[in-house]
Amino acid sequence: xxxxxxxxxxxxxxxxxxLRRIGKQEDDQxxxxxxxxxxxSLENPATESAPYQDHLDAxxxxxxxxxxxxxxxxxxxxxxxLLVVQHKYxxxxxxxxxxxxxxxxxxxxxxxxxxxxxGILYLHVAQAAGWAMxxxxxxxxxxxxxxxxxxxxxxxxxxxGQTCYxxxxxxxxxxxxxxxxxxxxxxxxxxxxxxxALLRTLTHREVLLRLQHDVKRRLLLDDxxxxxxxxxxxxxxxxxxxxxxxxxxxxxxxxxxxxxxAINALETVRNLAPxxxxxxxxxxxxxxxxxxxx
Numbered sequence: 001x002x003x004x005x006x007x008x009x010x011x012x013x014x015x016x017x018x019l020r021r022i023g024k025q026e027d028d029q030x031x032x033x034x035x036x037x038x039x040x041s042l043e044n045p046a047t048e049s050a051p052y053q054d055h056l057d058a059x060x061x062x063x064x065x066x067x068x069x070x071x072x073x074x075x076x077x078x079x080x081x082l083l084v085v086q087h088k089y090x091x092x093x094x095x096x097x098x099x100x101x102x103x104x105x106x107x108x109x110x111x112x113x114x115x116x117x118x119g120i121l122y123l124h125v126a127q128a129a130g131w132a133m134x135x136x137x138x139x140x141x142x143x144x145x146x147x148x149x150x151x152x153x154x155x156x157x158x159x160x161g162q163t164c165y166x167x168x169x170x171x172x173x174x175x176x177x178x179x180x181x182x183x184x185x186x187x188x189x190x191x192x193x194x195x196x197a198l199l200r201t202l203t204h205r206e207v208l209l210r211l212q213h214d215v216k217r218r219l220l221l222d223d224x225x226x227x228x229x230x231x232x233x234x235x236x237x238x239x240x241x242x243x244x245x246x247x248x249x250x251x252x253x254x255x256x257x258x259x260x261x262a263i264n265a266l267e268t269v270r271n272l273a274p275x276x277x278x279x280x281x282x283x284x285x286x287x288x289x290x291x292x293x294x
Contacts, residue, residue: 008045015041019237030204033124040104060128072148084160091158115142116211118157135202243272
């Protein structure tokens with residue numbers, strides 16, 4: 001049971017500090033799991049984060065204590081033994097659209113979460129072990145790519161770490177991407193199209209952005225504009241130069257009638273734009289907002 005205490009302000013300040021620090025770091029220095037935990041702390045300020053960090057540290061310590069594994073099957077076996085067999089982490093289709101599905105603390109409590117959250121946990125363990133793992137976007141699906149000296153494989157963290165292949169990539173691009181499970185013994189490397197344009201490697205920062213975009217999208221679908229703006233502002237802490245975030249905040253602030261906040265956000269979009277880049281829609285809205293102030 002997680003202990004609840006009165007250090008709400010301290011929790012929030014620590015989380016903000018972590019996210020601001022991450023915003024200044026290069027991508028390869030970014031600690032995904034700590035960032036996801038900090039974002040969860042902002043949502044759950046009354047919940048102490050230390051037990052969750054202890055859990056992350058224990059996962060890392062477990063994998064580091066194992067003999068060096070440099071082959072795919074050995075790495076997959078260790079990942080599944082730790083995260084699926086011992087700790088029961090998996091996705092749940094019935095909870096995938098729940099607001100808590102993208103909260104790192106809730107995922108650790110329930111052992112269930114979105115594919116991105118579960119993927120962050122896999123990436124945390126792989127990084128602790130020194131393995132080569134990256135997040136991938138497959139036309140809307142979040143997957144992981146694990147590479148070792150004897151090859152590489154796609155992993156679906158939502159489906160208990162099962163390996164995947166893509167059948168008839170070009171056909172699924174025009175229809176619906178279908179992922180098929182394959183056992184280690186049945187895995188056919190020729191069926192994995194790692195060079196496909198459909199597979200886009202995500203940086204650590206992009207993984208976090210994708211996680212929070214899912215949170216923001218669900219809030220907007222429920223017409224919760226102010227909480228969605230807060231999510232976007234938190235995203236700017238770890239991605240302060242993301243032009244699209246500033247633009248979306250500007251549009252939402254304008255929609256809410258917060259003229260000064262909208263102008264500030266859209267002026268930042270203009271300042272971040274490489275010159276001379278035309279931003280007709282942004283500049284048009286800026287002109288309208290300034291006119292409304294007069």
